[in-house]
Amino acid sequence: MSDYKMVFIGGAGNMAGAVIGGLVASGYPADNIVATGRDEQKLRDFVARTGVRGSTDNLSAIRNADVIVLSVKPQVMKELCESIVAEVSARKPLIITLAAGIPLAAYQRWLGAGVPIIRAMPNTPALVGTGVTGLYAGAGVTGEHKSVATQMADAVGIALWVDEESGIDQVIAVSGSGPAYYFQFMESMIDAAEKAGMNRADAARLTLQTALGAAKLAVASDIDVAQLKRNVMSPNGTTERAIKRFQDGGLPELVEQAMSDCAARAAEMAKELDK
Structure with a gap:
């Protein structure tokens, strides 16, 4: 799984940054991780601190990605998905979303049918490596995909998979909030x-x-x-x-x-x- 090329859109933000830091600390190759962001100085600082690669161009960054982690505010998620839908729908990489509240059906509309999507709900103690991440897998997600998501969650705490999407609401009530x-x-x-x-x-x-x-x-x-x-x-x-x-x-x-x-x-x- 360390051969997977991972792109974190919004990767220099707090939560995605914590996950990236945890992955690198646990031995995941920094060169296989790309963090994107709009703030060039913040991105440069993050790259210097973690050793991962950085980009301000989402489309260029995801072109060869095996896993794309979406870590932007829910209010701009639709706009982001519409900006990358052509590339995602053509290649169908694994999508992991860290945004709270947006159901799987919305991502399927925005990114196209057949794209494997995992909803991940981490909590703020992930920032200090003691987090809990609730995970729910959509249609088309393989066992290998789930292993990637579990490894990502374990890098900042523990993972809990739920069988129904409504289970994410219960995870939010217990560990998210x-x-x-x-x-x-x-x-x-x-x-x-x-x-x-x-x-x-x-x-x-x-x-x-x-x-x-x-x-x-x-x-x-x-x-x-x-x-x-x-x-x-x-x-x-x-x-x-x-x-x-x-x-x-x-x-x-x-x-x-x-x-x-x-x-x-x-x-x-x-x-x-x-x-």
């Missing part, structure tokens, strides 16, 4: 500690280290998170009282409702962007 849930909880903890008299910098330091430690412990353990929670609690102790307050305040139900709203909005956006 999930980092913001944790940031909200961290913010609330920091605010509460500051109100209780702790220096805000100290509160932030303790909160972030505790979040990191809890996540690393959960990942390293084969114990269910519910049991890990109970392991911190002692009968009628401090942790038990705090957890009871969360439960009495409806935190589990609130989380469920928030994630349901998130998935519903993802489905709504797919319909809006498919028009």
Whole structure:
């Protein structure tokens, strides 16, 4: 798979840049990767930093590509696809899209029938190599194609394939938007500690280290998170009282409702962007 020539349109952007950096760090040949972008200085800096090739001409860059990764804003995706449709429909390289919200049917209209397309939904922790990428394969995607996409996702974290396109909405609700849930909880903890008299910098330091430690412990353990929670609690102790307050305040139900709203909005956006 390292022989595949990959082109990242919008490759100097944050998310695509993280994926490219992860691939190169994991041993993928930098010379087989091309990043495109409009900002020449930003592109030159990115090329110098990663060792990949750069281009400001999308059509020229994709001419011999085996894999084309689309990493532009959803609002300009249709325009981009229409600008490369002749080349893509003629050769039918693998297309991997990193854009949120746009359904497969839209890409099939914009790029032509028979083009193998994979929707990839990474999250922002991919920027530090601890991301989650949800993946969905359209018709015509082969096992080898899926291996390429998995390798790309694994370079910045872990991959999860879903069997139905609607599964991407659930991935968004859990991991795509999930980092913001944790940031909200961290913010609330920091605010509460500051109100209780702790220096805000100290509160932030303790909160972030505790979040990191809890996540690393959960990942390293084969114990269910519910049991890990109970392991911190002692009968009628401090942790038990705090957890009871969360439960009495409806935190589990609130989380469920928030994630349901998130998935519903993802489905709504797919319909809006498919028009």
